[in-house]
Amino acid sequence: MFDLAMPWWEFAVRGAICYVVLLLLLRLTGKRSFGELAPFDIVVLIIVGGLLRPAVTGSDHSMLGPFISIVTILAIDKLIGKLAAVFPAVDRLLEGRSVLLAKDGKRIAGALHRNSISQAAFERELRAHGVRDVGETEEVRLEANGRVTLMKADR
Numbered sequence: 599m600f601d602l603a604m605p606w607w608e609f610a611v612r613g614a615i616c617y618v619v620l621l622l623l624l625r626l627t628g629k630r631s632f633g634e635l636a637p638f639d640i641v642v643l644i645i646v647g648g649l650l651r652p653a654v655t656g657s658d659h660s661m662l663g664p665f666i667s668i669v670t671i672l673a674i675d676k677l678i679g680k681l682a683a684v685f686p687a688v689d690r691l692l693e694g695r696s697v698l699l700a701k702d703g704k705r706i707a708g709a710l711h712r713n714s715i716s717q718a719a720f721e722r723e724l725r726a727h728g729v730r731d732v733g734e735t736e737e738v739r740l741e742a743n744g745r746v747t748l749m750k751a752d753r
Contacts, residue, residue, distance in 0.1 A: 603658035606666055612654050613667030617674055620650065625692065693742040700738035703751060713740050724748070 602609070654667045682689040699709045699720070710720055720732075723746040729735055738748040 600660055600662050602660055602663050604656055604663075606662075609655065609658070609663050609666035610670040612656070613670040614674055616650050616654050617671045620646070621678075621692075625694070696742055696747075697740045698737065699740055699746070700732050700735055700748075702737075703733040703735055705732055709740075715740070720746075 655663050658664075678688075678692065682692055697709060697713055698706055699713070699715070700706060705720075710717065724730070724732060724735070724738075727746075727748050727750075729748065729750060732738065734751055736749045736751045738746065741747055
């Protein structure tokens with residue numbers, strides 16, 4: 599139960615590498631990927647988790663190995679969070695910046711396409727904020743966390 603198939607530090611290194619690589623891959627897929635979880639996003643998360651398990655724990659079947667990896671991943675996550683809070687450049691690198699989708703009631707040309715947002719999803723976001731048409735907005739942004747925020751026009 600506690601016999602490790604490899605040295606303890608290898609679990610830590612494997613966990614750290616998988617965390618960093620997955621973080622980079624998710625960052626490269628864009629903001630919208632996990633800002634609004636659709637059923638296929640959930641399926642992707644489940645599959646990715648299943649595929650990463652052997653990358654992190656190798657052939658180990660002990661109870662201790664996965665916990666070493668988990669502690670390492672949580673520690674790195676906490677460290678990255680603290681670095682992002684202290685250094686704005688790290689925060690921008692990890693989170694990105696917000697993107698303007700509409701200004702003064704007009705869509706920004708190509709903004710939806712560049713950010714992989716369908717017209718239907720954009721309209722759904724407007725309705726979720728109590729807006730029937732983009733013309734009723736002053737500004738619509740895709741935030742760094744993948745959420746869409748808007749400011750209603752004063753009319």
